Amino acid sequence: MDRRQFFKLCACGATTSAISALGLMPGTAMAAPREYKLLKAKETRNNCCYCSVGCGLLMYSYGSNGKNAEKAIFHIEGDADHPVNRGALCPKGAGLVDYVNSPNRNHFPEVREPGTNEWKRISWNEAFSRIARLMKDDRDENFIEKNSDGTTVNRWLSTGMMTSSAQPNEGGFITHKFARSLGLVAIDTIARN
């Protein structure tokens, strides 16, 4: 490059800057800052948790995958590859990030003691121990091994369970095994509702 060519190039650059200053940037360049932001994010595929259309989601979180970097989801949108929703989401799905980050999320195990008017934070170990104690006392006292005909029935009716229709199948199967091994009959889902 000689001196003359150098001046030419600079002039060119100045013109381009002037065009951009006037707001005449082409569309692709205008969209660049947003693309840049998501490029830094981690993308995870998921499905909408609300209705049963099962729309595909792309969830974007901060976090570099480094050991001390905590991931946090800041944006959720429809997955354009998904054959059912083809990138679209309804008003509920479009607001999913507000569900993940709702101020009304529970954070810690808590107990409300009988007759009191407050929550008390407890450890998981205390929660498991106290719940197991209550369950065992009730089960041992009320378990029905045989019915009046002498048939083995092994049921426990004085405790029941309303189970989730939003947890994955795997959690559902664990729930089923948990309940039946204890002898619970009165388990139900919101499928009836």
Add this chain to the structure above:
Amino acid sequence: MTNHWIDIKNANVVVIMGGNAAEAHPVGFGWVTEAMEHNNAKLVVVDPRFNRSAALADCYAPLRSGTDIAFLLGLCRYLIETKQVNYEYVKAYTNASYIIREDFEFNEGLFSGFDDKSRTYDKDSWYYELDEDGYAKVDETYEHPRCVWNLLKHHVDRYDFETVSNITGTPVEDYEKVCALIGSTHVHDKAATFMYALGWTHHTKGAQNIRSMALVQLLLGNIGVLGGGVNALRGHSNVQGATDMGLLCQNLPGYLKLPNDNDTDLSTYLENYTPKALRPGQTNYWSNYPKFFISQMKSFWGENATAANNFGYDWLPKWDLQYDYTKHIDMMYKGQVNGYFVQGVNAINSMPNRNKTLAALCKLKYLVVMDPLATETSVFWQKAGEFNDVQPSEIQTEVFRLPTTLFAEEEGCIVNSGRWMQWHWKGANPPGESKPDAEILSGILMKLRELYKAEGGVLPEPIEAVNWAGYHNPHFPHGEEVAKELNGIDLKTGKQLDSFSQLKDDGSTSCGCWIYSGSWTEDGNMMARRDNSDTSGKGITPGWAFSWPQNRRVLYNRASCDVNGKPWDPKRMILEWNHGKWHGIDVGDFNMTLPPKESAHPFIMQPEGVGRFFSLKMLAEGPFPEHYEPMESPIGTNPLHPNVVSNPAVRLLEGVEETLGSHTEFPYVCTTYSLTEHFNFWTIHCRLAAISMPETFVELDEILAAKKGIANGDWVKVSSKRGSLLTKALVTKRLQPLKVHGQMVHTVGLPRHGGHNALTRRSYSCNVLTTEVGDANTQVPEFKAFLVDIAKAEGV
């Protein structure tokens, strides 16, 4: 869904009845507009309200809530009368020619065998006449007076246009238009799909609503074909999976049955649930029941299930009554229950009869709430003005609130309405110390094991035997390992199974849920597949996720061809017999090694292989549907049979009859519904949704509003026999009074999204008003048709 979301695009007529897809399943509804734009499809909407789906319909007909059966049986009558029937399909693939027992009767609203005292039927007469080999007798000439076809014709004959209009309030001219549009699909090259949701299930005859539609679809030959089917739009994202997982009081995973007191031992149990073929040469797929069950017991109890202990059969609890949630809350109310787990459900807002539910929870010794959100249920003991009027000091329940993860914070599979098992991945850690449900329940189970080991106690064996040993960490089974367990393994080789056809009943295979077999094979996680190519152009994407069973996208698809294996409509080819082989775009729903004539029984789960116009002993209130009024009827009578007004077989728990109101005291029909901005009681905790729809209301028509002096936005009091609530009035043209049996019937509508502990304005929840009386089979409460009164009120 027998079909799936994308398949709606193949329909010629889309009928939305008992649902409101545009509002409640908006993205799925996109496939309806796709069918309208690109397949010239017509949209028919039948609903008490001119809803969002109706706004886009080619044809809308109003009907009174709770009268769908009359509407649909009238449609059956019209189709038969005008010969708009797919006769070839009906002859080949339904039980129209089967002969019913001589002692079967239907008189004045009651089928044969009714017992007044127990409100149940002795169903013996609701069955085929059998020959000496135990096969059902048929009459191919259709002349036998008791062949199903003649019984059906006779049964629906009462439902002429005037009778239907008198019951439903649908104007005859609207009704005729709907009938003609749906009837137009009886030809081979047209199909109609029906899309329904809670608008059909929330009734005391919900199952029969759906049966009535199935009769229509069988008459038209619309089941098993592209663009047709029986399509339930399910609610929660994984309610299909929860049902597959058997999380119901009488089920085991994969639609196996939890034994009852009559199933005294394993062999009796297997005999009771393994059907014998009712016609020669049947696939009768449930004949494999023992393979599914024994493999499941191997998955439940692992090595502890042996032939010597009947594979742990005795450890399973046996039921003597249907302990669904309504029954169990009634027991709680009567002081018979000490402990309750509420996992991911806002029970106090969702259960019918809130006041009773609240009183029931107050009687518990302990309540364990597992939820990502701070629900009203978890704080049922806290006073919240008139919304929750309790004294905490008087409530002795020990309440635990355990934080759980939500979808974005866990891996696993959820199943959409189209039976697609889709795998998802974890995107972030949950807040605070939240844990997945599986980890919480495992933690409690491990503590119970410790306690039983240390102290002994009643029947500790199943608690020790239940198979947690196979998980890498018994305190936290991971999604992947449970998914593999659900698919099933060959215990001899340790390899993942390819299909449920490999299951054995000798304990050499283990499989948590037989219908999921094939979802995680030696080739890996089939649910995580992401090839969205649709080479046929018919919306079938076999490389995307896994559709149970066997990656099949359209159920009963053998019915898309005639008995010779030729597609009824070449443009709708799913499968075809050609050069001595089956070819096609989907996995056949039959044994594909069989030639056409031997496989010409598409409904392989039935022991006679055909679709049933006459449903034998399957349902509680009859083998044919019949119009019964809602438990609370606005006309107080049944124009067809005044002595049998409502469903005679509903369960009335002690004391519940007194909680039912009459039309003289509560003259208006109330129906509940969902809004597009909200999902039950979750999104009221989401800021954006709370801003876009901040409070609930009651919707009423202009004539009723004028009569009561209520203006748009006024505070009103809505009351039923069970309670009352205050809310604001939304006066619209979407609701119109209907002329029914000589009187004008007004309907009011209540969105179900009220809550007092969320980001929305504090509102009552509509279950203050609703009744717990449910469908006679499923016990789904009648949320869609109950009686209220309405009056102007002072605000809160």
